[in-house]
Amino acid sequence: MFTLKGVKFKDIIDVDRLDIAAGKVTCIVGESGSGKTTLLKLLNKMISCDVGQILYHEKDIAGIDPVEIRRQVVMLPQSPAIFEGSVEDNLLIGLKFSGKKLASKVELKQVLKLVNLNKKLDDEAESLSGGEKQRVALARVILMEPEVLLLDEPSSALDEDTEQLIINELVRYTLKNEKSLVMVTHSKKMATDFADEIIKIKDGAVIDKEVR
Numbered sequence: 450m451f452t453l454k455g456v457k458f459k460d461i462i463d464v465d466r467l468d469i470a471a472g473k474v475t476c477i478v479g480e481s482g483s484g485k486t487t488l489l490k491l492l493n494k495m496i497s498c499d500v501g502q503i504l505y506h507e508k509d510i511a512g513i514d515p516v517e518i519r520r521q522v523v524m525l526p527q528s529p530a531i532f533e534g535s536v537e538d539n540l541l542i543g544l545k546f547s548g549k550k551l552a553s554k555v556e557l558k559q560v561l562k563l564v565n566l567n568k569k570l571d572d573e574a575e576s577l578s579g580g581e582k583q584r585v586a587l588a589r590v591i592l593m594e595p596e597v598l599l600l601d602e603p604s605s606a607l608d609e610d611t612e613q614l615i616i617n618e619l620v621r622y623t624l625k626n627e628k629s630l631v632m633v634t635h636s637k638k639m640a641t642d643f644a645d646e647i648i649k650i651k652d653g654a655v656i657d658k659e660v661r
């Protein structure tokens with residue numbers, strides 16, 4: 450799905466060659482500051498590499514409209530934005546922005562279940578806890594049904610049990626719907642429990658790729 454060839458970004462990323470397969474769960478691990486978030490941002494063209502090529506389904510993303518690629522490759526940042534308004538408003542905002550068909554209330558309730566969030570659609574989003582807000586943001590990106598979901602530390606605000614539960618659901622959902630999940634994580638347990646492939650980054654370079 451993604452192939453990186455000789456990709457450099459500032460002095461942060463320097464990747465000779467990297468393949469990220471479709472239909473799989475890929476975990477990116479590495480020390481703080483090693484370039485994991487930067488690598489994710491390169492994949493959906495939030496930033497562009499200075500040198501090299503990033504291919505998405507064999508097409509150089511340099512030639513793909515950023516809006517178009519972000520419809521298919523959606524990133525959930527480490528600290529996602531929550532907007533004033535209800536949980537429902539916050540769930541629908543991604544679909545609205547990308548011009549996609551809005552979800553029904555039944556679908557919205559289903560996705561809240563998927564992320565294990567027991568809140569009402571008309572609850573005020575800003576009064577939720579940090580972990581609850583993170584789950585609303587996760588539900589928001591799931592609703593967009595992207596082909597590739599990029600998650601940056603999805604579980605940083607969650608307790609271990611909730612994390613396990615949600616990622617488990619998410620992995621099941623991803624594989625069932627033939628989507629791909631690329632996830633940055635600090636958690637060795639998450640990577641060993643869920644990843645098909647583990648990419649290890651150090652100083653912006655890929656130092657190991659484990660296919661499991």
Ligand SMILES: Nc1ncnc2c1ncn2[C@@H]1O[C@H](COP(=O)(O)OP(=O)(O)OP(=O)(O)O)[C@@H](O)[C@H]1O
Nearest residue numbers: 459461479480481482483484485486487488527633
């Ligand atoms: N646009 C930018 N311009 C200059 N430096 C940047 C930019 N983005 C990130 N950096 C720097 O690049 C390095 C890698 O940052 P990045 O956020 O990719 O690391 P990370 O591996 O995701 O870290 P963490 O695990 O702490 O989130 C850091 O030193 C950061 O300060």
